[in-house]
Amino acid sequence: MGREIRVIHYGVGPIGAGIARLLLEKPNVRIVGAIDIDPAKVGQDLGFLIGSGRGLGVTISDRLNSVLRTGADVVVHCTSSRLCDVEEQLFQCIDSRISVVSTCEELVYPFHRYPELSDRLDRAARAGRVAILGAGVNPGFLMDRLVLTLASACQRVDTITAKRIVDAKERRLPLQKKVGAGLSPDEFSARVASGEIKHHGLPESIAMIADSLDLRLEEIQETIEPAIADAEVCTEFLKVQPGEVAGIKQTARGRKGDKEIIRLELDIYVGASEPRDEVQIGGLPDLHCSFPGGLHGDLATAAIVVNSISPLLEAAPGLRTLRDLPVSYFTGRASGECFPRRSEGRRVGRIPLVGGGG
């Protein structure tokens, strides 16, 4: 049995609650504190709030500093998508000498949008001897880490296209609203202009790929268009009429001169047909990878966050990315380790090999 990992849970929205439920299933994990600023949640027991059906003896508090003072190995942080909105929260965790894994999309690869802030986060984490990481399925996995994993089997990479098509019909109401389902095209445009409708993270994925493959892009461009319903779509929660907005079509492009080197497309709308994830690399060899149906975003994000905890706790102090950490799956085995990282044959029982015709 490995050492117990003490977790403070920061932010109990839908994603945060899903992560907390997964943490409860993992051996050697103990949630020792929970933070949320929503008055409706403060004072409740985390276990009941996340629907685990039992109390955990952990009361939601809005007093960050007093919770952080209880001490922990890692804060699981799930409050907001934009790094500038959460930087003070992150510094408070780091300054309390607690490592952080966050679902903040812009933290997944913050070096281009926030070069100075990235540097300050890195220095603060090093000073506190802790590590900080942004993690999730997109950005963090489908359009960046997975792309780089595939690129490691290529001799040459010329172009990269990744496409994620999500049918929001079967997803939770906040997601349907977040992508503008049911709005008029004008309302949609207004909310895009105000920054209210936007998936965060595509440029971060492009930057991670470009730096890693030394693609020397000159510009990253992003556009947001509405997906317009051409027939009525009914979900459990709302109805979209023909001509109304069904959701979002967002595209980010990485350019070098007049050549488009990387294109990432994200379509999330109710009634999207053939939902799937796809990655195409043009190079040597060409490579085409497809996930029919697509990855379930909420489930995968919770998995990626929890699976990253062990390597994060073993990482060098500082601002880390999913690209830097070894691939991992949380087993709870050994001293906070996910894999027997050092390939220690003695630690794994030898599995008898039979057959093979030889």
Place this chain on the structure above:
Amino acid sequence: MGREIRVIHYGVGPIGAGIARLLLEKPNVRIVGAIDIDPAKVGQDLGFLIGSGRGLGVTISDRLNSVLRTGADVVVHCTSSRLCDVEEQLFQCIDSRISVVSTCEELVYPFHRYPELSDRLDRAARAGRVAILGAGVNPGFLMDRLVLTLASACQRVDTITAKRIVDAKERRLPLQKKVGAGLSPDEFSARVASGEIKHHGLPESIAMIADSLDLRLEEIQETIEPAIADAEVCTEFLKVQPGEVAGIKQTARGRKGDKEIIRLELDIYVGASEPRDEVQIGGLPDLHCSFPGGLHGDLATAAIVVNSISPLLEAAPGLRTLRDLPVSYFTGRASGECFPRRSEGRRVGRIPLVGGGG
């Protein structure tokens, strides 16, 4: 510009030659020696032998020790599939304090088949302050590292199936012969029994997955069957009649009790329809990943070997695996580094972000 990486090339068969050609394209790489025991190759210039069309001033030698004495950062080793056949070659490299990346399939995850030898290799590498790695597309990537990358997006993994279907028709003659194309079923069985026909590495992939996901398998079983042609198949090199062997169908299974937890299938035969690679994970979420057409084995193996050199040279001394190393793509940038591993924002020029509607 990064530091020059000095490479000794050990084994100039088809795979080795492909790797050497790729090395020649990479910045900051210099091939300083070449070894092969084939009398027809000894004395030739490596550059002409691998078809690069130019001399490199590197003469193939069969005298391992004198080549190793010239010194290098890494030996690229491509001689044989079975670890027991190459262990002395590997120890000689390690004892010369040169790191090794090898295409030896059984070295990709040797801890179960060769626990004692793995331990000796690890100790020798640590003593010499060098690292040793087995690398390739299968084993090494498709059925293990990629599977684990996908598993990192899963909350729970119950079963894993990976399938690789290769049409050997378009591939080189040695591969067609290696899988028995054109043999009678009886000849095929005899060559399977003698160990002559066999793809090496499926149990190694199963062991890597099982250890990493803590699946606690009780047995790994492997079977080899012929793919029988039901119609005539002509390749550039040979003709297979109906009823003759077209190639190999090899399956490895990892079992726990009477449950099959992992199944890896490899079909390589001339005329195989719908060549592809597939990975399926049964768990939460279920995950299905498909590569229509499949990865080109020789190209991908050369890429994976070359792309692993930089992280290998930065790894802790000892016996490493592709699972342990960060994902990488050889750019030749910086001091033998593939990625700006420490996420140093200052090192990468900020790419202007435009648009985004916000």
